[in-house]
Amino acid sequence: MAEVLLVCPPMTREEFFKRGAKFAGAVLPPLGIAYIAAMLEKYGHKVKIYDGIAEGGMIDDAVKLLNGCDIVGLSVNSSFAYRAKETAKAIKEKDKDVLVAGGSAHANTVPLDILKDHQFDLSIIGEAEITFCELAESIDKGKSIKDIKDEKIIKGMAYMDKDDRLFYTESRPLIQNLDDIPMPARHLLPMHLYKMTEARSSRQPCHSMMTARGCPFPCTFCYQDLYKKTYRTHSPKRSVDEMELLKKEYGAREIAIWDEHFTLVKGRVIEICKEIKERGLDIPWSCVSRLDGINEEMLKEMRSAGCEFIAYGVESGSERMLKVIKKLETKDAMRKGFQMTKSAGIKIRGYFMLGLYDETLEDMQQTIDFAKELDPDVVGFTLWVPFPGTTDYKRAVEDGTYSGVPYWEKHNVPEFNFLDNPIYVPKGVTKEQLMKMHRKAYRSFYLRPKYIFKQFAEIRNYDDVKRLYSGFRAIINNEN
Numbered sequence: 001m002a003e004v005l006l007v008c009p010p011m012t013r014e015e016f017f018k019r020g021a022k023f024a025g026a027v028l029p030p031l032g033i034a035y036i037a038a039m040l041e042k043y044g045h046k047v048k049i050y051d052g053i054a055e056g057g058m059i060d061d062a063v064k065l066l067n068g069c070d071i072v073g074l075s076v077n078s079s080f081a082y083r084a085k086e087t088a089k090a091i092k093e094k095d096k097d098v099l100v101a102g103g104s105a106h107a108n109t110v111p112l113d114i115l116k117d118h119q120f121d122l123s124i125i126g127e128a129e130i131t132f133c134e135l136a137e138s139i140d141k142g143k144s145i146k147d148i149k150d151e152k153i154i155k156g157m158a159y160m161d162k163d164d165r166l167f168y169t170e171s172r173p174l175i176q177n178l179d180d181i182p183m184p185a186r187h188l189l190p191m192h193l194y195k196m197t198e199a200r201s202s203r204q205p206c207h208s209m210m211t212a213r214g215c216p217f218p219c220t221f222c223y224q225d226l227y228k229k230t231y232r233t234h235s236p237k238r239s240v241d242e243m244e245l246l247k248k249e250y251g252a253r254e255i256a257i258w259d260e261h262f263t264l265v266k267g268r269v270i271e272i273c274k275e276i277k278e279r280g281l282d283i284p285w286s287c288v289s290r291l292d293g294i295n296e297e298m299l300k301e302m303r304s305a306g307c308e309f310i311a312y313g314v315e316s317g318s319e320r321m322l323k324v325i326k327k328l329e330t331k332d333a334m335r336k337g338f339q340m341t342k343s344a345g346i347k348i349r350g351y352f353m354l355g356l357y358d359e360t361l362e363d364m365q366q367t368i369d370f371a372k373e374l375d376p377d378v379v380g381f382t383l384w385v386p387f388p389g390t391t392d393y394k395r396a397v398e399d400g401t402y403s404g405v406p407y408w409e410k411h412n413v414p415e416f417n418f419l420d421n422p423i424y425v426p427k428g429v430t431k432e433q434l435m436k437m438h439r440k441a442y443r444s445f446y447l448r449p450k451y452i453f454k455q456f457a458e459i460r461n462y463d464d465v466k467r468l469y470s471g472f473r474a475i476i477n478n479e480n
């Protein structure tokens, strides 16, 4: 049996959230880490998880948990790669023999960044569940880090070879039957610390889960390129088992399903809805979908099974930009999708982006106008960040609109801090203009008399009042 510590790099709430996000930012469980932990436990290994974001902790807090561990797995995203590297360094200083592996998007796309200074021994490429189990098994058999590297047997890894050159082992096939992976090891997570924002969910605790992985669409700003545009699902039974567990064991009053595209396979969605109703589960839930992935029959089933909110990524109100980012949806189709969803009695979260590759101020204004026309119940305007591995990152570096200077090497840049200092500014736009547009987008959407009146008219209980108050504070603080 190997002992494994899985870590989300520590970060305080002040570092993680800026401006209005301090009041509207959610703290979500690291389901990726919890899936790896569950698989390791299934094969008899001993696992601890330290979620340094939820705990708002310090690097030392992670190091203290090291006692006796054989392997440390660190989650590394571009937003906080700097902190992940600081944590790996502190861990190696405390115990140079412990195997330190980095996983997640940044470790996949720019493994050299985390490996070149030898704070990490390995980078996990692709899905990590089986790779971690094979690493744990090797360590359990008494193999050293050097043995593992020399053998080159374990698939899905990158590391520096003996000549200090980046070496990839054979690629790891994706897990075809997702039901082979046990449910996330939530018993190892600080479940009481996770919080969906009151602005987005009026019932706490609202717990998170996934019923599918991947998305086959080609949006150029999105990470899905990395995962080979595949789509794999849990069975309807397993999905509803997990919903039931969240309600009965973890006291969920609401469930957020975070699949990239929940409604892609309509027959499966209808089966899930039927299963929820047959079990009399009676819990509100939300999901994420594309507007071309719905129809009236399915929406009706979803509503009757408790679906309360659907989040749609609209991204842009400019037909030109929808083509540039390969959204493969038109504004008219989106209008119809919004109408259909509202008619089914399901609320909508609409997500839009500003500062996209090749975007003009005129395009951004069209996005703000389109958001107001569509009139979702909750809106989010995100500033685009050039994450390595995406098509738009490559396009922006190639045409010189993004310098390609690795922002993740200089300091911690958690997602919401980008609001104070946008990483990418499209050609012909200034940083000040972009930030002004971002503020204008929120203000002009939420401070409309029509929107305010609708929100007050929908107050039913104290939870609704709290949700409104929290949303209002977020808008006011977004101005500062």
Ligand code: SF4
Pocket: 215, 216, 217, 218, 219, 222, 223, 224, 260, 261, 290, 313
């Ligand atoms: S539809 Fe959503 S998840 Fe799929 S590629 Fe586009 S942005 Fe990504």
